[in-house]
Amino acid sequence: MAQRPERRPDREKLEAARVAFITNRLSISPDQAEKFWPLYNQYNDNRMDLMKKIHEINKSAEGNLSDTKARELIAERFKIQEELMALEKSFLGSITSVISPAQAFKLSEANRDFTRQLYQMQQRRGGRDN
Template identity: 30%
Template sequence: MKLSKILSLFFLLGSVSFYGQQESMKNKKQQIHALKIAFLTSELDLSPKEANQFWPVYNAFDQQQFEIRHQKMKVCKNEINATALNKLSEKEALLLLDKIESSEEELYRLRKKYQTDLKQILPAIKILKLKKSEEDFNRKLLRQYRAKK
């Protein structure tokens, strides 16, 4: 029953129109984040102690991961898109590959630290439930996005 309430809320929030593309994207990101938190909360069944420790760690990880993916990796992708690949020198291509590899390594280190931090807060079964719940949420979000197109 919790899931149906969350999905109803998602449909309601998804139907609201926004003004200005940049503001709209920010609002949508916040709404999706709020829905994700509600979904994960219902799926994980965290104790109050677990929740108090978990959410700051989760939110910090989520923000850092977003920054790496959307700021550092986006710069690399923009460089690839802005420049015809055939016009890149070998030296420029190697520098770009190094940037990409560095961002991927940073993301990997962040995930490892997050996993270590979670093990101090949650039992292993809840960490696995978290991973599954995040995948389920992303799948549902993608399905709803495709249904709107």
């Protein structure tokens, strides 16, 4: 029970660090940030929902899988991947009215770099604890 309250601040710290990292990396001005972050957060929530669906599809494929069921799951996964692509196109279209196309282009790289840094920090921390 004590771990639950601890996780919330960590999530808040993580999101604050992501905001700072991306804002800095893309040189997002305060005026841009005011409009950008609500759009980004909505996009990210929608994206995570779709990624959860893909994860559920992948989990449902564990164990023996008939060819018929595999075809169905492949079709479902492609449908969700198409939704992901449509979501990203829509998001990029909307944010380029807020930030420059160059900033928008660099966004996915900044996200990957942030995630990579988190992973590396986690690896280093895990290495010390073991």
